Amino acid sequence: MNPLVLGGLIVGGLILIDVLLRLASKRGGGRLENDKEAIDRFIQEFPEIDSSDIGRVVTTQDRRHAFIVNRSDGVGFVRALGDRFVVRLLGSKDLASVDDDGETGLKLRFHDVTLRPARLLFSSADDRDFVAASLRQSAGI
Amino acid sequence: MxxxxxxxxxxxxxxxxxxxxxxxxxxxxxxxxxxxxxxxxxxxxxxxxxxxxxxxxxxxxxxxxxxxxxxxxxxxxxxxxxxxxxxxxxxxxxxxxxxxxxxxxxxxxxxxxxxxxxxxxxxxxxxxxxxxxxxxxxxxxxxxxxxxxxxxxxxxxxxxxxxxxxxxxxxxxxxxxxxxLWKPIEYVMNTPSHHRVHHSSNPRYLDANYGCVFIIWDRIFGTFVEEREEDMPKYGLVQNIGTFNLFYVAFHEWISIFKDVIRPGLTMRERLMYMFAPPGWSHDGSRKTSEELKAQYVRLHPDQAGMEGLPELPGKNAARGMVQPAE
Incomplete structure (x- = not known):
């Protein structure tokens, strides 16, 4: 096959599929409906965690992140990625930094290179402070 | 030539x-x-x-x-x-x-x-x-x-x-x-159903269905697992990546290997294991391999023990051993 035709087919195909996907994809990506959904997603990934061990659940304003504070073992983290979710149990080896950001914001940096740094906004300073304190305790920062 | x-x-x-x-x-x-x-x-x-x-x-x-x-x-x-x-x-x-x-x-x-x-x-x-x-x-x-x-x-x-x-x-x-598809085709050929199993992170489906065109290799070498309606495939990794960044999609595991290998305080064997042991191996047991995830699943769901893709309960073989007559 002529390399020009081949290149054109690849580039043209990519553009066409990109346009169709933009039209077909739902806007806004994944959102956590409620605390139960966050817990369910967390337990599905970490079935060894006893559900009675789960304490408070805090969700960010945009409902794309949730923190599930366990009574004994780390902090559960649920994050939307596109229309799916990524789940982690954040312990001492996972967090590089936890910094307050304004009144209700929090900046997180992870050691895991596949988790982008997060700039999160909570509904209240109380929520933010609770999550920040839990994460610092869990990470030993 | x-x-x-x-x-x-x-x-x-x-x-x-x-x-x-x-x-x-x-x-x-x-x-x-x-x-x-x-x-x-x-x-x-x-x-x-x-x-x-x-x-x-x-x-x-x-x-x-x-x-x-x-x-x-x-x-x-x-x-x-x-x-x-x-x-x-x-x-x-x-x-x-x-x-x-x-x-x-x-x-x-x-x-x-x-x-x-x-x-x-x-x-x-x-x-x-x-x-x-x-x-x-x-x-x-x-x-x-x-x-x-x-x-x-x-x-x-x-x-x-x-x-x-x-x-x-x-x-x-x-x-x-x-x-x-038609059963004879499903028996011999790799099919979308068999490959959905391969792309799933459900414990029973881990490390299964490696076949490319023919699935018979998996049947011969014991790595075949059938797709089950009651355990529909959950696609992705055991620990999914949180990025669409092409660089990290392509290189993230190489970066992880590098970070593991240069950790201070490891023996040479441990460093080599981080490179060549099965994914999920760790020197301190802080991660889980596929085999350990399957064993954990069976502990939490004992009724599933011994089913296709899952091991027996650890105690079961020991108990069987106890009733075998001494030679």
């Missing part, structure tokens, strides 16, 4: 590209119209497609090395079957077995998994997932696994020809639009 120019075989790798584009458009259209099962997400699908483009680009260097190595091995060939219908068929079957072995290695040796992990990193399962391919295969040394075929006497271009057909077939497996 036959010169490379004397062998007239179509470039199956190139010819498959229109199939990929048309296939994706048809699947997308069917899903959009509600005529077929499946899901697409814009960023996820574009990440997969761009990984595919990167694979084609990096594959040029790989292909040069591969052809050079195979040509060298072909010069010392044991047989000379030439290029005819039966040598094409035989080469296809032997190459598929080679792919089975290699694929099993890709999942069980971390150094190879680092190359292959990106193909499993989408939480979606559609035809674009098939094209989410690695950029780093040159570092795996996998071209060495092609050499036995060339030594046997199969021409390098014949090996590439059957490989192209194999990859085109595998592309069509990455879909939810096709349910289970």
């Amino acid at each position: 036959d010169s490379l120019a004397n062998i007239q075989l179509p470039n199956t790798g190139q010819l498959a590209i229109p199939l990929y584009v048309v296939g994706i458009l048809i699947e997308l259209g069917l899903i959009w119209l509600g005529k077929a099962k499946g899901q697409y997400e814009h960023k996820d699908a574009m990440t997969s497609l761009l990984m595919g483009v990167g694979n084609v680009a990096t594959g040029i260097i790989y292909a040069v090395v591969l052809i050079a190595m195979m040509t060298w091995a072909y010069n010392y060939r044991i047989f000379d079957p030439g290029v005819n219908w039966w040598s094409i068929l035989l080469c296809f079957v032997l190459d598929d077995f080679r792919r089975y072995v290699y694929h099993a290695g890709l999942h069980r040796i971390r150094w190879w998994w680092a190359d292959h992990v990106n193909h499993h990193s989408s939480q979606h399962y559609n035809l674009t997932t098939a094209l989410r391919q690695p950029w780093t295969t040159i570092f795996t040394g996998s071209f060495l696994l092609y050499l036995p075929l060339a030594w046997l006497g199969f021409h390098p271009l014949l090996i590439l020809f059957v490989g192209g057909i194999n990859l085109a077939y595998q592309f069509l497996l990455h879909t939810e639009t096709v349910g289970k």
